[in-house]
Amino acid sequence: MKKILDNLITLSGWEIIEKGYDKSGVIISGSNFMTGNGYLGYRGTAAEEGKEDYAGCFVTDTWDKADGKWEELCNVPNALFTEIYCDDIKLSPKKATVNEYQRKLNLKNGVTSISFIMEPVQFSEEKFASLFNIHIIPQKITIKTDRKTKLKVVEGIDADVWNLNGNHLKEIKFGNIDDMLYAESITCEKAQTIAVLSKTVISNIDLSNSPIEEKAYKYTRTVEFETDANQEITIIKYMICYHSNNVKNPLEHCLADSKNLNYNDLRKLNDKIWEENWRRYDIEINGNIQDELAVRYNTYQSIIATPIHDSLPVGARGLSCQAYQGAAFWDQEIFNLPMYLFTNPEVAKKMLIYRYNTLDGARRKAKRLGYEGAYYAWISGKTGDELCPDFFFKDVITGRPIRNHFNDWQIHITPDIAYSIWQYYELTDDYEFLRDYGAEIIFECARFLSSHVVYKPRKDRYEFVKIQGPDEYHENVENNAFTNYQAYFNFEKALRTIEILSDNDLDKISKKINLLEWEIKLFKEIYRKLYLPQPNEEGVIEQFDHYFMLEDVVPASKIKERLIRDDEYYGWPNGVALFTQSIKQADIIQLFFVHPELFEIDIIKANYEYYESRTLHFSSLSPSVYSIIASRTGHIDEAYKNFVKSVYIDLKNTNEAISGGTFIGGIHTAASGAAWQMIVKGFAGFKIQNEQIYLDPVLPEEWKSISFNLFLDGNTYQIIIDRKEMKIQFEKRNEKYSKLIVKDTLYALNTGKTIIPF
């Protein structure tokens, strides 16, 4: 048994167990113990819990705006709702004492469960979002009493759900058919139909005569019966959910899926798919079971947040709640996609096709703001139209909303997507993808950038003005280095794509998007003359023009003393960080993360050392990037410290759930995706450059060894690194990635060969 927190342990490194019910922690536990499948996310709450306990089942592709401001995913009616009364006393984990209660999430198969004892009852429940049929969540409750009791089960659908910004479901229509209960409702803004169905089996009890009633947005059946001593009662429920964005008649689909359901069969099928997942994605860490658990936990959250059934966004909080609107940020490409890219490129491809499908939304955004091409949404839902409201945070002191400019000044999202397209193409040589999807995106991104960039005639160079880099506390800056470099690569790749595409294919795409000769010339001109901030004499690159002239507060955290209220927003337009060099998150450092080849290690080191102490790490995207760069620059202790910061963000609940009056809690999906990268790109030092595999391993002190799999060019490579040596194992030899470079030494890649890199 290994402790993560006082009340949080793991046994084998495959499960997290919460000991003792803590009412104040339910908003966290609900996210942390959730189950999901990329289509829906069901929070790790008990069957009897409701909105006051932050119960919720968030379903992708149900975006709706109820308050005229925040478009968010619906929390659908909870069809697993079950209250059990034993001799008229309600069973509830809230009443169990610490030792008798445990909540558990099994990462191996995504089963989340709760068990407790409330004399004379031993209660346990478990559920999982099926990976086999993503519309179903099977739930099993088992009750055992050591004496004869009178049991009452009130079960059905609870439509009185938790929402962040307004009620999304109206015209809730409850009904029952063949002893199953259902609820159909219409979404507030877009009038989508959402149907949930509850199918229940209680041991061998006939439910057909049990009374059903509708009351206060709940539609429930009450079943009463007596139990013998030591009799085990099983209540199995299946929640099935469809909505009209998937299918024409959601309720009919629910009903169709309700036939021939078997809990154990569904469990087995689910277990099997999870087994396959872990074969691809698992990382073993020998020597520290908590860290191993934490990485797995993050990978688990990353997987269940990814809608591999469709081309839909990976939400910045996955499907754990409505925060960040169930929508994709740049996190998707930069933090979540790389694990798939190197282990399951088909999923990466699907994620990128989502960006292709949302090109029109990005075009609309560009046009609306006076630009051309594709300006990707900062917060992107199904259509790619911008979901980020103009006023994101508020001034908690005056109560006035703040006009944040995430949605109109943070342009780097666009070249970040072009970058990922290229990452995928370069790794896979998937010409068809480039032709059918990638080229158009890259061109439209370059087109947008060419409509945003400005030329300074006296400097004879192109610049980006009035933009916002990854460090969101400093809005409205000039030449954010990260943005300028990303834009530069976008133009480079656009020109490269033109070379790669066959004349015929280029011609077709050019015609489709009306790409003209003068535009290509303009891309070349901008590529040639775009201002790329260079390291200064100390080797440090200025984050944006005049950044070095800002007040220098070291360490950054000292600015906390200037807060008037703890919950106020630090950034634009008048927060405590704005006029200082204190930055929210990795910005320049992010550049070395996405382009490890760009600068010599001395420069990276100088920048790491300058910016680390000026970074507040108030974004969950920050520690992982610093960890990876610290691994590269020989700051192993700091690499591990930031690794820990990142992988335990959710498990240890280290980040603020509310900022500037806006709820931003839930699972930090980018950090989830970053866990894999911190091991593989960070500690193992993996990168691909010029079709060669690079590894440059360093291990934190406590770790004995790590091992993980890469899937490159149709081949699985197992990498095992211990404190003395490393080994790569694979089945067949590849043409493309046949060379390995470890710490500047070139090796021919042979399976099983042992290399001593230290």
Add this chain to the structure above:
Amino acid sequence: MKKILDNLITLSGWEIIEKGYDKSGVIISGSNFMTGNGYLGYRGTAAEEGKEDYAGCFVTDTWDKADGKWEELCNVPNALFTEIYCDDIKLSPKKATVNEYQRKLNLKNGVTSISFIMEPVQFSEEKFASLFNIHIIPQKITIKTDRKTKLKVVEGIDADVWNLNGNHLKEIKFGNIDDMLYAESITCEKAQTIAVLSKTVISNIDLSNSPIEEKAYKYTRTVEFETDANQEITIIKYMICYHSNNVKNPLEHCLADSKNLNYNDLRKLNDKIWEENWRRYDIEINGNIQDELAVRYNTYQSIIATPIHDSLPVGARGLSCQAYQGAAFWDQEIFNLPMYLFTNPEVAKKMLIYRYNTLDGARRKAKRLGYEGAYYAWISGKTGDELCPDFFFKDVITGRPIRNHFNDWQIHITPDIAYSIWQYYELTDDYEFLRDYGAEIIFECARFLSSHVVYKPRKDRYEFVKIQGPDEYHENVENNAFTNYQAYFNFEKALRTIEILSDNDLDKISKKINLLEWEIKLFKEIYRKLYLPQPNEEGVIEQFDHYFMLEDVVPASKIKERLIRDDEYYGWPNGVALFTQSIKQADIIQLFFVHPELFEIDIIKANYEYYESRTLHFSSLSPSVYSIIASRTGHIDEAYKNFVKSVYIDLKNTNEAISGGTFIGGIHTAASGAAWQMIVKGFAGFKIQNEQIYLDPVLPEEWKSISFNLFLDGNTYQIIIDRKEMKIQFEKRNEKYSKLIVKDTLYALNTGKTIIPF
């Protein structure tokens, strides 16, 4: 007798009289009744008053920064300080009852006086800032009692002065010589020496034996004597002030000037110079004595704010207090200079030479902010270095300073100065001025603009981004139309100057400032392709890009309801006006004011009608501009309404003295300068275009006639306009301005000819 306010009257239209002492109004009355001469401004307070009564004598060219933030003029020790005790009771206007007290400012000769009765004493005092010797303020106190009394006079120097931002004077050294008292002090930041001297004559009393003492920053002599019934006692004091920015040894100069002083002689010399002033600048308004008084009052304030003795700035609050730092804004060129341009061009030239003398400061500002050429200071003192602090206002709710961008984004000040240079040159044909001063300014301004402007390659045009127009509530905008047009004219005039200058002169100037061929080409290129926002279908020009997309609140004043506190700042970064179309002051309308020839009257009218209801008029620069344009567009009632708003700003104290926590009270010198323009450019419709005089008179209902003088090409023209006809009288006929256009009809200009324009 005509009332202006209940306690404010005029008799002849040449004086303002305040009846009844009002403690709460002293900060206003002190400014309104002040005397001055462009070198110093002495507030209209009583001789016994001190800092708590906002007494003050502000001297130009004494800029000093005591608090590390605000550079402001010094309030020098008050050498007119005089307390009088009658039978041990102090005489004070505060103790006089309403009917027995009056404060008076005689505009005819700049004498400010106070008189009151405090039984048994009849008290009166008067003083004036000498125009003959600008270092001297003579003061005469007369006391008469109807019975025998014991009088005690405590007089000398009060160095405990009122300051807005820190004490500027340190090491105050008091002393006396030849029965005269003096104070020498050193300024806090720049270590300038300031000397004041007090010379006193009390009837025929010998002062040599009176005790002198120093106490609490006061250095006083006490003189005691008895008076007979009905004896008149006269206390004459001369305050003399010099500082080390003028002369090497200020005290010596004070002493030199103290010889042979005679109050009556100084008065006579002063009266004579004022008489000459009024011959040039006076406007007669027949039919409304208050309005006539008000215009005169504004002209008076404009004159005493103008340092014609030197090339120094006209302060935005003149020399009435320390607000706005005794420094020049664009107000100087656009609001104050035109009266001089058309009546006394030598003064206008001096004002422009001030801008020439501060070119280096403007160059330093440009360089510091990453630009080239001359970026004139938003708040300009002696050197032209930027005096505007980064944090001008504060958020009164949170107490946090606000980073206003007057000092780095409000670029139109630069082309505004080039514009005035051209106005002067065009009117006077003063080639020597253009060669020796103007050309260099115009080139350096164009150079700055060419380093700020950006080229948008896909639009094939130049734009200005991240700027701030005259409407300061909307900082950080693109293509503020006023700015773009002013920049356009700057480039035009730069190119025109190149044509006008002789090859030799151009060569010399080019060499001096290293103006190269490619730069001139660039000026041409920008001139050709600069984006000039055009009227939309309704004829309205958008104030800046996307302005029309902002929330439309009509009338603008409705946004007041959104205030949390009355004294909060309305603008950037989160004030109530920022996200609405409510604007602080004339912006587009300002464009028609400076370029009346630019658009047809229909366009001007459409813009007037659109923007008037969206303007808050929260700048004292706003109503006058609207008045002038309203005169042109046939909105005579509104023209008069805004004229009234502008000319009574100070007399009726209509504007806020504090905004966003910063004191901005005192005389609104721009409005003072605008009074003349509202009559001449507004109601009389005067402009010069293509060397022709245009007049297009309209008169407010109550006015019977107006008359004023213009001084063009060495010739004085008297213009008399009544409700039926107009007449121009002059001595000799000019070549240059020999044609007159009145309402589209061309007239040969003959003296005394009557034209019926209506």
